[in-house]
Amino acid sequence: MAPKSQKQKSSGDRKNSKRSKPKPILPESEEAETLNMESMGHPEIYPLVLTTQTQEIFNCRIDEDVTDEQPYKLIKKEDIFADFQNRAAVSDFYPVRKVIQEYPGDELLVVYDKDFRYGLNFYLIGTEEGKENYLNPPEIAEEQEDYKEHIIEDLYVYRPPVSKPWVSLGSEKEIEEESVKESTKQITYMISRKRSKFGAPIKFSDQNASSIKDAYIECTAYPDRNFTLKQLEKDVGMQVVPKVKDTSTQTRWTYPKNATTQYYPREFSEEEKEIFGQSKTLSDFLNNVSISVEIALQQNEIMNPFVDDWKCLAEEESTFGDKTDTHLKEYQSFTDLHNLTEKMVTSVSWHPTIYGLIAVSVAVRLSLEERVHFSGKLLLQPSLILFWSFSDPIHPQLMLESPDDIFCFKFCPSDPNIIAGGCINGQIVMWDITAHADRIENIKTGGSRSKKATLKPMFLLEPDSNKEATYIRHCAVSSIENGHKKVITDIHWLPDTFEINRMGSVFENRSGICCQLVTCSADCTICFWDIRPQKALTPQSVEKKKEENIEIPFDVPSTFLHLDLSWKPLTKIRLSKGETNLDHCPTKLSLSEDNLCKSQDKVLLAQSKTVKAGEMNPYYNLEGGLANHLKPIEDFCTKFFVGTEEGGVIYTDWKMERDSETGRLMAKKPVNLYTVHDGAVHTVQRSPFYKDIVLTIGGWNVAIWKEGVTTGPLLQSSCAPKKYTAGHWSLTRPGVFYIGREDGYIDIWDLLEKTHEPAQSQNICITMITYIKPWTFSAKQQFIAIADYYGTLHILEIPWTLSHPSTNEVSSMNYYFEREVKHLEYIEQRKKIRDQEKKEMELELEKKKTKTYQKSKEQLEAELKRDYESYLELEKTTLINLGFLKVTEKMSFMDL
Amino acid sequence: MAEVEETLKRFQSQKGVQGIIMVNTEGIPIKSTMDHPTTTQYANLRHSFILNARSTVHEIDPQNDLTFLRIRSKENEIMVVPDKAYFLIVIQNPTE
Numbered sequence: 001m002a003p004k005s006q007k008q009k010s011s012g013d014r015k016n017s018k019r020s021k022p023k024p025i026l027p028e029s030e031e032a033e034t035l036n037m038e039s040m041g042h043p044e045i046y047p048l049v050l051t052t053q054t055q056e057i058f059n060c061r062i063d064e065d066v067t068d069e070q071p072y073k074l075i076k077k078e079d080i081f082a083d084f085q086n087r088a089a090v091s092d093f094y095p096v097r098k099v100i101q102e103y104p105g106d107e108l109l110v111v112y113d114k115d116f117r118y119g120l121n122f123y124l125i126g127t128e129e130g131k132e133n134y135l136n137p138p139e140i141a142e143e144q145e146d147y148k149e150h151i152i153e154d155l156y157v158y159r160p161p162v163s164k165p166w167v168s169l170g171s172e173k174e175i176e177e178e179s180v181k182e183s184t185k186q187i188t189y190m191i192s193r194k195r196s197k198f199g200a201p202i203k204f205s206d207q208n209a210s211s212i213k214d215a216y217i218e219c220t221a222y223p224d225r226n227f228t229l230k231q232l233e234k235d236v237g238m239q240v241v242p243k244v245k246d247t248s249t250q251t252r253w254t255y256p257k258n259a260t261t262q263y264y265p266r267e268f269s270e271e272e273k274e275i276f277g278q279s280k281t282l283s284d285f286l287n288n289v290s291i292s293v294e295i296a297l298q299q300n301e302i303m304n305p306f307v308d309d310w311k312c313l314a315e316e317e318s319t320f321g322d323k324t325d326t327h328l329k330e331y332q333s334f335t336d337l338h339n340l341t342e343k344m345v346t347s348v349s350w351h352p353t354i355y356g357l358i359a360v361s362v363a364v365r366l367s368l369e370e371r372v373h374f375s376g377k378l379l380l381q382p383s384l385i386l387f388w389s390f391s392d393p394i395h396p397q398l399m400l401e402s403p404d405d406i407f408c409f410k411f412c413p414s415d416p417n418i419i420a421g422g423c424i425n426g427q428i429v430m431w432d433i434t435a436h437a438d439r440i441e442n443i444k445t446g447g448s449r450s451k452k453a454t455l456k457p458m459f460l461l462e463p464d465s466n467k468e469a470t471y472i473r474h475c476a477v478s479s480i481e482n483g484h485k486k487v488i489t490d491i492h493w494l495p496d497t498f499e500i501n502r503m504g505s506v507f508e509n510r511s512g513i514c515c516q517l518v519t520c521s522a523d524c525t526i527c528f529w530d531i532r533p534q535k536a537l538t539p540q541s542v543e544k545k546k547e548e549n550i551e552i553p554f555d556v557p558s559t560f561l562h563l564d565l566s567w568k569p570l571t572k573i574r575l576s577k578g579e580t581n582l583d584h585c586p587t588k589l590s591l592s593e594d595n596l597c598k599s600q601d602k603v604l605l606a607q608s609k610t611v612k613a614g615e616m617n618p619y620y621n622l623e624g625g626l627a628n629h630l631k632p633i634e635d636f637c638t639k640f641f642v643g644t645e646e647g648g649v650i651y652t653d654w655k656m657e658r659d660s661e662t663g664r665l666m667a668k669k670p671v672n673l674y675t676v677h678d679g680a681v682h683t684v685q686r687s688p689f690y691k692d693i694v695l696t697i698g699g700w701n702v703a704i705w706k707e708g709v710t711t712g713p714l715l716q717s718s719c720a721p722k723k724y725t726a727g728h729w730s731l732t733r734p735g736v737f738y739i740g741r742e743d744g745y746i747d748i749w750d751l752l753e754k755t756h757e758p759a760q761s762q763n764i765c766i767t768m769i770t771y772i773k774p775w776t777f778s779a780k781q782q783f784i785a786i787a788d789y790y791g792t793l794h795i796l797e798i799p800w801t802l803s804h805p806s807t808n809e810v811s812s813m814n815y816y817f818e819r820e821v822k823h824l825e826y827i828e829q830r831k832k833i834r835d836q837e838k839k840e841m842e843l844e845l846e847k848k849k850t851k852t853y854q855k856s857k858e859q860l861e862a863e864l865k866r867d868y869e870s871y872l873e874l875e876k877t878t879l880i881n882l883g884f885l886k887v888t889e890k891m892s893f894m895d896l
Numbered sequence: 897m898a899e900v901e902e903t904l905k906r907f908q909s910q911k912g913v914q915g916i917i918m919v920n921t922e923g924i925p926i927k928s929t930m931d932h933p934t935t936t937q938y939a940n941l942r943h944s945f946i947l948n949a950r951s952t953v954h955e956i957d958p959q960n961d962l963t964f965l966r967i968r969s970k971e972n973e974i975m976v977v978p979d980k981a982y983f984l985i986v987i988q989n990p991t992e
């Protein structure tokens with residue numbers, strides 16, 4: 001019922017829409033159709049208003065007969081007709097009169113519409129079906145859904161569709177309207193032709209259309225106004241889309257592939273080469289070509305055409321400062337004002353790493369007798385090494401104490417905190433300033449304070465708490481009995497590449513640090529010392545050690561405790577002059593700096609160094625006696641130069657040999673001895689540029705030697721007007737060295753300029769210069785420290801010209817030395833030649849003498865005979881002249 | 897043959913000459929006074945260079961031809977004489 005009702009509803013909608021308009025206009029006349037609820041989908045429902053009177057008549061009073069439970073009432077048709085007769089138009093049923101008349105059944109169903117669902121309080125169902133439906137709602141009712149579900153399974157009865165009479169709802173009218181019908185009758189034409197004409201052969205011919213009249217009908221096109229439409233509006237659909245373009249390509253994926261190529265050059269075999277060699281073309285070719293090739297080869301020999309002459313001509317242009325300024329400029333000077341005794345500076349050494357720190361050893365200016373005389377007084381005053389810094393010219397930064405005056409000292413090259421010094425009494429003193437290292441490194445911070453201090457007058461400076469210089473005690477001294485007996489004149493650290501054992505043989509130094517010293521002293525011995533503890537310790541020394549353990553004060557580092565007072569030298573070499581008792585008294589040493597080991601074993605050393613780096617300080621873990629299991633290095637140069645007190649220069653060997661007679665270890669005899677200088681040699685120094693050039697200064701002259709040239713010095717200067725008392729090579733210029741004189745002047749020698757006299761002379765102080773030491777801090781700053789007899793240390797700045805070498809200086813100096821060597825050789829040869837010549841001359845003289853004697857007898861006789869003959873001739877001629885003899889009658893007396 | 901040897905010896909005796917190589921037009925060494933690896937290396941490397949130099953000269957002026965080629969380096973000087981059939985390469989260490 002529902003879908004049908006929906007269809008009816010849709011058709012009814014249109015009908016109603018058509019008729020809804022006219023409906024309110026037309027009154028509810030009798031001709032009008034009755035209201036029904038078609039619009040609501042229930043065409044059989046006719047809403048009614050039943051007044052109370054009507055309700056009473058039909059017993060359908062609200063809430064009495066018609067209640068919620070039973071909202072319907074069946075009313076007989078006859079009753080309604082009676083009502084019609086009674087009340088005619090007033091009857092409530094009047095509007096639905098027609099429906100009632102057409103109603104097939106007897107009883108009509110009137111339902112109370114409590115909710116005014118259909119607009120009025122009652123409604124009449126106009127069909128039997130509707131009645132049936134209402135009274136017996138189908139089992140698919142909405143209210144009874146739950147009930148229905150249960151029932152469906154039990155009571156599903158199939159009812160085949162029953163055909164019902166079609167109810168017209170007005171749809172056929174619509175169909176009529178929509179259907180297409182022919183409006184006019186179709187016209188039929190019948191065309192006929194004779195049958196014989198069908199299928200006859202056809203003959204086509206051409207004909208011009210315009211020639212025959214009416215052969216064609218033209219329909220020319222013309223613009224018909226009726227059909228010109230101007231489109232004023234047009235519906236166009238648009239859509240905004242992003243412009244998208246699709247393209248595609250096919251790429252080839254390349255991936256890295258390993259590819260290798262192996263090739264070998266094309267070559268000819270031997271036979272082919274031979275064939276070629278024989279061919280004539282080859283020889284022709286060579287002949288043609290040889291000339292030009294030779295010319296070209298020779299050209300190269302003659303001259304180098306690619307040399308930039310301009311560049312070679314010019315010297316270094318980038319000079320710093322004035323080129324004409326060649327004087328040393330005073331920078332600073334240090335004097336120890338606290339100690340009042342007159343002291344002189346004996347040795348000066350710059351700190352290897354810290355800028356501006358210089359150490360000075362001072363000694364009292366007294367001769368031997370005076371020393372003995374004042375010995376009591378001297379004991380009270382400490383002998384010191386003073387550390388000066390550029391930042392503070394008044395107060396020394398550190399003061400190292402020693403048992404006696406120090407005459408020479410050196411910083412250890414591998415550890416600048418270790419200092420070894422030689423005393424006047426023959427002891428070696430060792431200091432370890434590691435504890436104060438940071439203090440001296442940060443000296444610069446104290447500079448500002450010192451500036452303030454200079455404003456105050458001097459006597460107020462005394463109680464300056466920041467500047468208290470610490471006295472550092474030595475941490476080891478050598479044994480007095482076993483060491484040197486007289487003043488130690490020179491001390492050197494052996495380089496860290498090799499070490500020496502008792503025999504003097506050289507071993508590789510595995511520890512990578514400097515651990516051996518060499519000293520020479522006025523007791524004519526040279527000693528080698530080792531700072532490592534020796535394994536074989538005699539019980540005596542152990543006892544001594546124990547005693548000292550108590551004595552040593554607490555603030556002294558125990559680095560060299562094993563050495564203190566029991567330190568013996570490793571070897572002692574006595575410089576004897578042969579048979580006589582007088583020995584050479586060495587003043588200065590110069591060892592060869594042979595770096596033979598470095599190149600070979602650098603790797604090993606580096607490894608050992610890295611191992612050691614993990615430890616705190618190699619000097620704290622010294623182990624001695626390691627040299628025993630190493631093989632000695634064979635071809636190491638063990639010779640060195642020694643300068644003596646008498647002015648001689650000795651070239652000797654430190655390797656000991658066994659004396660065949662006594663079986664003891666003896667020092668070898670010196671290789672060479674030269675007496676060159678007039679006074680004590682105070683400087684024996686190797687050039688920093690050439691390993692075999694040695695400078696010796698002593699007395700009044702200077703000599704330069706080359707190691708290996710045994711004939712003599714390369715250069716020996718003439719006597720100077722003043723005695724030379726100190727000297728040093730320049731560190732940057734190979735041909736320059738500085739000499740200090742006893743009148744306080746510095747002579748600067750430049751071998752490239754003049755070789756017979758100093759290039760420059762400059763006054764520094766009033767007294768004798770005792771020590772010179774230059775030092776380079778940077779390319780632009782080079783200082784020279786000059787110490788004098790009165791205890792003052794002068795620091796001067798070296799000007800550009802003296803510190804910077806010219807471009808070819810090294811090679812020029814090399815040439816110079818080579819020339820000098822050749823000159824010496826030439827002299828030697830000349831000497832020989834001269835000797836020979838001399839010999840020859842003597843021979844000749846002798847020969848002459850013998851010649852005069854050897855005029856033999858035969859010669860005498862021959863002479864006499866000749867004389868006689870000449871006399872006879874003479875006689876004859878005289879007689880002829882006198883006329884005693886006729887010329888024609890020529891008869892010689894001889895024939896008779 | 898003897899002539900060839902003689903000429904080569906003459907060259908070799910000049911001061912500073914390190915080696916002489918004779919190469920054919922394809923770059924294969926025929927005769928050489930130096931050891932084998934060096935020879936091969938020199939011959940191969942020089943070959944393309946010589947041809948390049950030659951073609952340069954020809955292209956600029958077809959009448960022109962390469963007569964002598966000298967390469968000066970820090971260590972030494974390499975001289976090449978081209979010919980129709982062979983090249984001669986001489987390596988010299990100039991004085992100084």
